Amino acid sequence: MDMKIVPTTCPYCGTGCGLNLVVKDGKVVSVAAWQRHPVNEGKLCPKGRYAHEFIHRPDRLTKPLIKKDGKFVEATWDEAYDLVAKKLKSFKPEEVMCLSSARVSNEENYLMQKFARTVIKTPHVDHCARLCHASTVVGLAGAFGSGAMTNDIGGIAESKCIFVLGSNTVEQHPLIGRKIVQAKQKGAKVICFDPRFTPTARLADLYASFYSGTDVALLNGLMQHIIKNGWEAKDYIATRTKDFEKVKAVVMKPEYSLDNVSRITGIAVKDLETAAEWFAKSPASCLCYSMGITQHTTGVDNVKSVANLLMLTGNVGKIGGGVNALRGQNNVQGACDMGALPNVYSGYQNVTLEPSQTKMKEAWGCEIAPGKVGYTVTDAINVLCDSPPKLKAIYIMGENPMVSDPDLHHVEKALKNLEFLVVQDIFLTETAQLADVVLPASCFAEKDGTQTSTERRVQRFRKAVNPPGDAKVDWQIICELAAKMGCAKQFPFKSAEEIFNEVAKVTPSYAGMSYARIEKPEALHWPCPTPEHPGTPVLHTQKFSHPDGLGVFTPIEFKPPAEVPDAEYPFILTTGRCIWQWHTGSMTRRSSSLEREEPESWLEINTEDAKALGIQNREVVRAITRRGEVKVAARVTPDIKRNEVFMPFHYAECAANTLTNNALDPTAKIPEFKACAVRVEKIKEA
Ligand code: SF4
Incomplete structure (x- = not known):
């Protein structure tokens, strides 16, 4: 019997827990927590514990597939590469887009944006x-x-006061939730405001439910109360920040009195007063947020309001303080760091600035895409519905927009308008089913690489087993396709480590890193600018990252969500995740230990609302928005605010995103998944 233990990093959430894969006779048979990993310290949540179960599933993609007469036919790699190369070359560069992935490695994200910008020469990534x-x-x-x-x-x-806003940390980042428990055991106060009484809310010393999409009003109200009482950090504001007076002028308006904020948010005045006092007076307060803050048409406003509160109270740049933006997928931080974004190269170097363009041209040794900002994912779906569509082809690596994106009827129409779609993935996902060519790729256990967790810790994952059949690792596929398209010189890599070394050369915040330096589980937090630098667990300790070193206050006015309830659609729909499933379910729904816990979708509705509609627990109801409808089992509970309902988005067969609104934040172009207007109906018997 051949057995080995391979230390690596969890492929699910952005916490970045360390795992040991137990490999027996060439198969991963189990997962054990990595005892000495500094984040999870020998613990795992259910997803990490069962992270091996999808690896050897019989429905893994093992051969390239080419669609002929509407049906997939197995092909050789040469046939697939020849077709993809010929088709991608047949379009103008700006008619092609590349979608990278938060589920693959830094090295693969770096290569995908390099492929877009050097091989296709498109700005759309x-x-x-x-x-x-x-x-x-x-x-x-x-x-x-x-x-x-x-x-x-x-x-x-x-921390001595943890404010959880727009995050169900205990379910979505369980090993970060454990840190909240540890802080509480040491006397910290926990505040949680959420429309749902989640497992995180159960931990709180102060919990209040509130209406989705009212965060700016809430935060402005708290700031008004802090300033009125003179609790703001006056020295910190004077020495480390600018534009405070502009924020003060807005938050002191009568609109943000606690009485008015209570009316907008649904939170009692006394709870607002308590939250403001605890947060401002604690010696170290932090705020943990996730998509409850970001997934709004006012997402950027929400984030800037959070930043305002943290600077007002002097809590940025110290241990136990901070804005803890909890990133969702395992490598979403890294995918951004690597420049898989339409406006920046790796390390957030602006594509529109001439020095950045020149630097990348010289590093890559060829002409590159024009220095302009390309389409976002959400732009792409919209321009594909233009007549004629502005995009003709998309190359997708490890994404599943046919479940993850808002307003799925619109997404399907958009993808069907493409002339050519290539999908590179490990399973035949709902999106891959629409492809012209499918390229079989490798999962986290089948390749080497790095990923960057939510706390900016850049850590290794390691190959434990071979990919199934003819499947290949993503970076190898990109290199071989680039070679077919005449760019072998730019993609000469023989290992993930060689790619990482190029990343370090062109990315200032990763410049001091190497595989040797991140071999241990402690690894390194960016920025790490030199080989001697110890990494940076806490940012902004002495000065902020702006050229003048000052933090910038931004005045923000409250705006309601793009779609608010009315007589026809009287409820607010909010969407999210559960602890057992992950995003579009392509991995967790193939893990039997996870799938058996929550195999079906549900719609959470308040007990009083259900009573008014005559709906019983588990009764199948119809949820309808202006974009579509689904039939879904009701989960009747007092643990959700009245007039608000919740659905998880993991389930393709009952997709919450059939209902959601694709209205976008004007700057970040993020959709408003967290609030739209919905009607819930009892299904009448025939
Ligand atoms: Fe994996 Fe996140 Fe669970 Fe840790 S908390 S085991 S990273 S899913």
């Missing part, structure tokens, strides 16, 4: 951060000069 934390990247970069989580995960346990 993006990935699913557009759907989760695009608002964070824009909002925190505006406030602090760096669009990432300011502190490390370990520091949450040192």
